[in-house]
Amino acid sequence: MEQIETCNSIWLLDPALMQFCRMPKGADPAYAVSARWQPYFRFEEETGTEVFRVALDEARTRWLSSRRHVDPCARCGEECTRQVVMPPPPCAVVGDLLQ
């Protein structure tokens, strides 16, 4: 299970089942059990940025895109740093160092 934190939500991705769901940030992780899981067909990350996206259809014509929240985050400031539950992924750390 992969967990990705954005500025206002947490994405859970299950690569085995190819399903994902989004939880409001700060929600009880138990919420994921009852959350609406959606199938996805591909997961991509943009190298050197915090942008990631999932394909919503097999033909990969519809994508849902978002950005990882990093610490410190230029977009939501210090407000969110208290809620960070995962260390930044390696690619986000690299992105930070380049800025």
Ligand SMILES: [Zn+2]
């Ligand atoms: Zn943020």
